[in-house]
Amino acid sequence: xxxxxxxxxxxxxxxxxxxxxxxxxxxxxxxxxxxxxxxxxxxxxxxxxxxxxxxxxxxxxxxxxxxxxxxxxxxxxxxxxxxxxxxxxxxxxxxxxxxxxxxxxxxxxxxxxxxxxxxxxxxxxxxxxxxxxxxxxxxxxxxxxxxxxxxxxxxxxxxxxxxxxxxxxxxxxxxxxxxxxxxxxxxxxxxxxxxxxxxxxxxxxxxxxxxxxxxxxxxxxxxxxxxxxxxxxxxxxxxxxxxxxxxxxxxxxxxxxxxxxxxxxxxxxxxxxxxxxxxxxxxxxxxxxxxxxxxxxxxxxxxxxxxxxxxxxxxxxxxxxxxxxxxxxxxxxxxxxxxxxxxxxxxxxxxxxxxxxxxxxxxxxxxxxxxxxxxxxxxxxxxxxxxxxxx
Ligand SMILES: *Cc1c(COP(=O)(O)O)cnc(C)c1O
Numbered sequence: 001x002x003x004x005x006x007x008x009x010x011x012x013x014x015x016x017x018x019x020x021x022x023x024x025x026x027x028x029x030x031x032x033x034x035x036x037x038x039x040x041x042x043x044x045x046x047x048x049x050x051x052x053x054x055x056x057x058x059x060x061x062x063x064x065x066x067x068x069x070x071x072x073x074x075x076x077x078x079x080x081x082x083x084x085x086x087x088x089x090x091x092x093x094x095x096x097x098x099x100x101x102x103x104x105x106x107x108x109x110x111x112x113x114x115x116x117x118x119x120x121x122x123x124x125x126x127x128x129x130x131x132x133x134x135x136x137x138x139x140x141x142x143x144x145x146x147x148x149x150x151x152x153x154x155x156x157x158x159x160x161x162x163x164x165x166x167x168x169x170x171x172x173x174x175x176x177x178x179x180x181x182x183x184x185x186x187x188x189x190x191x192x193x194x195x196x197x198x199x200x201x202x203x204x205x206x207x208x209x210x211x212x213x214x215x216x217x218x219x220x221x222x223x224x225x226x227x228x229x230x231x232x233x234x235x236x237x238x239x240x241x242x243x244x245x246x247x248x249x250x251x252x253x254x255x256x257x258x259x260x261x262x263x264x265x266x267x268x269x270x271x272x273x274x275x276x277x278x279x280x281x282x283x284x285x286x287x288x289x290x291x292x293x294x295x296x297x298x299x300x301x302x303x304x305x306x307x308x309x310x311x312x313x314x315x316x317x318x319x320x321x322x323x324x325x326x327x328x329x330x331x332x333x334x335x336x337x338x339x340x341x342x343x344x345x346x347x348x349x350x351x352x353x354x355x356x357x358x359x360x361x362x363x364x365x366x367x368x369x370x371x372x373x374x375x376x377x378x379x380x381x382x383x384x385x386x387x388x389x390x391x
Contacts (some may be wrong), residue, residue: 017348027052028086028240032343039343040371042361043330044109046204047210047318048283049366051240056280061077065123065276071268075102076321082305083275088245090281095216095224095233097247101256102274104266105354106205106234106244109134112260113230113246118143118170123163123212125156125198126156126172132351134172134203139385152175154170160196163269170230175218178208179352179360181315183207186219189229209238209317210294214285233381239284241277290365293320297372304376308383322379322387323358330357333385340378 024031024266028051032041050056063083071079071084086103090099114137118124122143128136129150138145144166149155156171162206170195171186186202193200204217206278212220217233219225230252237244246256256263282358285292313321324330330346337344337359348357363372 002263007190016331022343022345023203030364030368030371032379034343039341040148040374041337042342042344042375043362044364044368045206045362046240046366047206047236047238047294047362047364048215048240049286049364050238050280050283050290051284053240054281055283056240056276060276060281063272064270065158067271067275069270069272071147071270073268074264074266074348075268076264078379079301081160081268081274083278084268084272085135087274087278087281090278091233091245092247093284094214094281095231095247097231099163099253100247101263102247102269103244103246103251103309104269105242106203106232106236107136108262109205109232109246110134110137112256113232114138114143114170114172115141115262116256116260117141117199117230120166123166123169124172125159125163125169127151127174127184129177130172130174131203131205134174151182151185152170153185153192155343156189157192157195160192160198163196169193169196170201171198172179172201172203173371174206175202175204175208176211176317176319178206179347179358180313180321181206181317182313183218183222183317186222186224186228193219194227199229200227201232202228203232204235205232205234205244207321208233208240209284211386213293214288235280237276239282242273243277250319262290263349293365294363297365297367297369300369300372301361301375304372308376308380310379310383310386318327318363320361320363322361322386323356325357327357329385330359333359333382335374336382336385337378340374340381342375342378347365 025131028044028046032039073079089102110133118141120142124138124143124145126147128147146159148159207218210217211218219228233245235241327348344359347360
């Protein structure tokens with residue numbers, strides 16, 4: 001047999017790193033329904049509870065009746081519809097940038113932007129804890145690729161100083177770090193970048209919709225939106241639908257349309273998804289109660305978990321990880337919480353660094369006060385499983 005795949009699978013199993021999928025039997029939201037019953041869902045990215053909001057569902061149904069299901073082609077061939085265009089215009093307005101461009105996924109948006117802008121004569125500088133799609137994009141671009149220490153502008157400056165010969169320099173960071181929940185210090189990163197004629201790209205998958213006025217995102221929340229030439233947001237998290245976008249200048253967007261291969265060579269999102277996302281975007285902007293409710297749940301959780309003696313990470317966002325350490329311990333904690341009716345999957349290396357396996361608890365405006373109380377009661381019962389957890 002030319003390919004012996006079994007040893008790597010066996011090794012993964014032995015390491016407690018074997019991934020298994022759960023099969024959901026109902027809509028995403030407050031609860032998850034699996035084969036063995038209904039659980040409170042504390043691991044989706046549906047931060048505002050929009051994934052199954054009735055107006056969003058109705059918009060999808062109406063647009064599908066009118067436009068069918070598939071877009072039929074890529075944007076540049078004939079797949080770009082009125083619904084896509086309207087959504088791009090609304091996203092640009094929401095972010096306060098001249099234009100926005102839809103991508104079929106966030107992974108592809110990151111790959112598309114970095115490989116369209118950067119090449120062999122350039123330098124890409126990334127935070128060590130950036131999302132895998134950004135790391136992959138930096139590597140695939142062919143540029144000189146360097147990582148700086150997490151949220152450390154001095155480490156970034158040192159890397160920028162070593163990149164003197166590069167034609168272009170791009171600093172890339174998550175706005176909110178996906179596995180830790182902390183925010184990038186954008187003003188300080190912009191200071192460092194601007195001093196070296198570098199551009200800053202922010203992947204705001206976890207900030208867009210949740211932070212800033214009207215959910216305009218992490219740069220808006222930190223007052224630096226005008227200093228971020230490349231802003232990327234996803235639609236599958238707080239907006240509850242699917243897809244992603246990049247926002248920036250007219251020249252940036254035209255450059256992506258001409259040169260971003262993951263934009264050009266893929267089928268456009270279904271128009272009905274774009275239409276539903278337009279409704280979701282409007283709700284995101286108008287319904288500040290969703291952000292207020294989420295903030296109340298975050299506060300409730302942090303106070304309760306600290307009172308139980310859990311060490312929390314420095315996160316003010318919906319992402320509230322409990323770092324456990326070993327992979328086996330993270331799986332055991334996940335299993336115990338599941339017995340108490342709470343679904344939280346264990347996140348293990350290589351998604352997070354070695355020795356920092358964790359439960360990535362996520363809160364949502366879909367959660368009620370009693371739901372977080374139930375999670376806290378489960379955590380009280382599981383306290384013995386985490387001896388000296390600290391981040
Ligand atoms: C989820 C995520 C992505 C990928 O977005 P998809 O639309 O799911 O492909 C990119 N960056 C970050 C930080 C993410 O959390």
